Amino acid sequence: SAVKPRIEKAMTTMAIMAGEELALPVGRISVSVPDTDVTPYDQQTSSSRGTFSMGGAVAGAAREIRAQLLKLAADQLEASIDDLALADYGALLRIAPDDPDTLARRALIYVEQGKLDAAVGDYTAVLKAVPDDLESRLRRAGLSIALGRDKDAIRDLDRLLAAKPGLPEALYNRGRAEMLMGDFKAAAKDFGAAMENRNQNPYAALRLYVV
DSSP states (O other): OOTTTTTTHHHHHHHHHHHHHTTTOGGGOOOOOOOTTSOOOOOOOOHHHHIIIIHHHHHHHHHHHHHHHHHHHHHHHHGGGEEEEEETTEEEEETTTTHHHHHHHHHHHHHHHOOOHHOOOOOOOOHHOOOTOHHHHHHHHHHHHHHHHHHHHHHHHHHHHSSSTHHHHHHHHHHHOOOOOOOTHHHHHHEEEEEETTOOTTGGOOOOOOO
16 A cells, blocks of 8 residues: 555555455555555545545455455356455365365364364364365374364364374374373374375375464
8 A cells, every 4th residue: 555654544444345345454554655666656645535546455455355366266166256255365165064065164264273173173063074084084183182182182183083094194193192292102103103004195194284
């Protein structure tokens, strides 16, 4: 923005207006200070002209960004733009909030935001609908470890390994949970088994579903 930063708290105003359009908190919006290399010339801020004129331009630009983000999200999610809403840093399906695929995608967004409990909740809903979704079970176990819920993680990993014995990622993460619980003997056994079952990929056992 070329609006003067020390008058009318213009920088904060611009950030608020952009954030409202993009569903972002003010702290996530960066407003450039007047610099003719990157912003147009502005003579002065008078009355409410800065908010009305510059703010309107900022809001309009943010709406255009939102439209582009929703189009990209619609392409990725194979959904209609009309079925999407921009909220909490991401475009989420709003027509089918109980759809397992939608919940799994939203869980990944929650992880990026650091909302681990919310991500666990979504993976739990996915697994209620699709108990055999091994990927979601593995990810929920990793989140449980990150949240200090080692027993929950082990329950998930035991069930996963019953369905797919020798899975290196499950063995490795169960070893991590066991180690955190102080069961070093069991942890060493799982770590060793994970390395033995790495399926010709020396790094397979090191794929960690943790935050």
